[in-house]
Amino acid sequence: MIKHIFFDLDHTIWDFDRNANETLLELYDSYKLEELGLTSAEHFISTYTINNHQLWAQYHVGKISKQALREQRFRKTFIDLGVSADLVPENFEKDYVRLGPTKTNLFESAEKVLSYLQQKYPLHIISNGFKEAVLTKMRVSNLNPYFKNVVISEDVGVNKPDQAIFEYALNLAQAEKHESIMIGDSLEADVYGAQNFGMKAIFFNPLKAEKPSDVVQQIHHLEELLDHF
Numbered sequence: 001m002i003k004h005i006f007f008d009l010d011h012t013i014w015d016f017d018r019n020a021n022e023t024l025l026e027l028y029d030s031y032k033l034e035e036l037g038l039t040s041a042e043h044f045i046s047t048y049t050i051n052n053h054q055l056w057a058q059y060h061v062g063k064i065s066k067q068a069l070r071e072q073r074f075r076k077t078f079i080d081l082g083v084s085a086d087l088v089p090e091n092f093e094k095d096y097v098r099l100g101p102t103k104t105n106l107f108e109s110a111e112k113v114l115s116y117l118q119q120k121y122p123l124h125i126i127s128n129g130f131k132e133a134v135l136t137k138m139r140v141s142n143l144n145p146y147f148k149n150v151v152i153s154e155d156v157g158v159n160k161p162d163q164a165i166f167e168y169a170l171n172l173a174q175a176e177k178h179e180s181i182m183i184g185d186s187l188e189a190d191v192y193g194a195q196n197f198g199m200k201a202i203f204f205n206p207l208k209a210e211k212p213s214d215v216v217q218q219i220h221h222l223e224e225l226l227d228h229f
Contacts, residue, residue: 001179002121002179002180002181002200002229003121003122003175003176003179003180004121004122004123004124004170004173004175004179004180004181005117005121005122005123005124005180005181005183005229006123006124006125006126006169006173006180006181006182006183006194006199007123007124007125007126007147007182007183007184008125008126008127008160008182008183008184008185008186008189008190008204009125009127009129009134009137009138010127010128010129010137011184011185011186011204012107012183012184012185012190012204013106013107013110013114013143013222014105014106014107014137014141014143015105015106015107017049018103018105019100019103019104019105020045020048020049020052020100021045022103022105023096023099023100023103024041024044024045024048024096025041025045026099027092027095027096027099028041028044028045030095031089031092036078036083036087037081037082037083038081038083043081044077044081047077047080047081048073048074048077051072051073051076051077051080052073055068055069055072055073056069056128057188059128059159060128060159060160060161060186060188060189061159061161061188062159066130066154070093070097071093073093074088074092074093074096075088078092097133100133101132101133101134101136101137101140102136102140104140104141104142106141106143107206107222108221108222108223109221109222109223110222112223113222113223113225113226114143114146115146116226117225117229118146120229121229122148122173122175123146123147123148124147124148124149124150124151124169124172124173125138125147125149125150125151126151126160126165126166126169126182127150127151127152127153128153128159128160128189129152129153130154131152131154131155134150134152135150135152138150148173149169149172149173151165151168151169151172153165156168159189160184160186160189160190160193161188161189161190161192161193161196162193163193163196163197165193166182166193166194166197166199167197177197177198177199178198180199180200181194181199181200181201181202182194182199182200182201182202183201183202183204183225184201184203184204185203185204185205185206187203187212187215190203190204191203191215195214195216200216200217201215201216201217202217202218202219202225202228203215203217203218203219204218204219204222205218205219205220206220206221208220
């Protein structure tokens with residue numbers, strides 16, 4: 001019987017890509033990137049998204065640091081798009097980090113689902129996101145009231161899928177493995193991380209990617225959780 005539900009934040013509750021797109025469109029205009037030869041905001045955003053996802057995948061498993069991720073993602077994007085290294089806007093990353101977490105787009109029905117689940121279970125967050133960004137997102141998106149605990153990898157010292165962060169989160173929640181479940185979009189960090197630790201997991205798969213055979217449960221929409229619990 002499930003007694004505790006653990007959620008990922010980015011790409012699961014907080015719509016990272018939609019919020020990033022809004023932020024980047026604003027910065028594209030304010031930095032006048034068209035004058036640098038970047039004539040398509042959409043192409044700039046799609047190139048950044050690819051680079052950011054690749055770097056985050058490396059960060060999850062400890063191959064790069066937070067500093068390296070932040071230094072590389074926009075620099076690589078500008079250079080990939082033909083901008084000379086000495087013309088890469090110096091404060092672009094800083095402004096993105098400042099502005100991005102203030103966006104409040106959540107996945108469809110997130111508040112409805114959290115409100116329903118909160119009445120039946122203690123809810124918790126386990127996030128690999130950077131601490132200052134996670135705390136801002138939780139606050140401005142009015143997510144704090146739904147969750148008993150917010151576990152952030154920077155505080156724990158390890159990232160999902162390391163079993164130590166799941167151990168930490170369960171101890172904080174005073175929960176047992178067999179009565180806990182993890183819900184997240186990342187197969188490696190959330191689903192396999194939880195399963196290898198001995199927890200159940202649900203793969204949040206809004207893009208309907210092919211589900212690996214060793215993934216037991218998946219949902220395409222958060223509202224499906226209303227039928228699960």
